[in-house]
Amino acid sequence: MVEGDNYPPPPVQYYLSQLLNVLKLSLIVLIVASQNPFEWINKATPSAYSWALENKVYACLMIFFLSNAIEGQLISTGAFEITFNDVPVWSKLESGRIPAPQEMFQIIENNMRLNQ
Incomplete structure (x- = not known):
């Protein structure tokens, strides 16, 4: 979701x-x-x-x-924050950039593997 x-x-x-x-x-x-x-x-x-x-x-x-x-x-804060199962996995405020689509999918995939 x-x-x-x-x-x-x-x-x-x-x-x-x-x-x-x-x-x-x-x-x-x-x-x-x-x-x-x-x-x-x-x-x-x-x-x-x-x-x-x-x-x-x-x-x-x-x-x-x-x-x-x-x-x-x-x-406007410029924030782009991604959490997966209530765990922060990406923060534009910390990194200063938005992840590339492939990078974002890889982060989500890795977190899905860890949670199985």
Whole structure:
């Protein structure tokens, strides 16, 4: 049986990605609702935010895709771990590379022989 799972990112990166997600959604809601939070605090509206209010669709799409790319980088670990009968047999985090298919099949075959 083959099971896939996500290797957990470091907690700081995970929480940063969650914070970015909340900020992204809040900013999109503000833009769609034509709200200007800078007026609430009596500050001058930055030209980028004024542009976003004038070009809602483009600005929201840009915010969505750019922040998703950043979130993905924050939670990406690059892990590729193989366990056989709950015994780790390969770790990209330790070796720094992904095994070649033939190498992977040989590792699994050797472990199957040892477990018989």
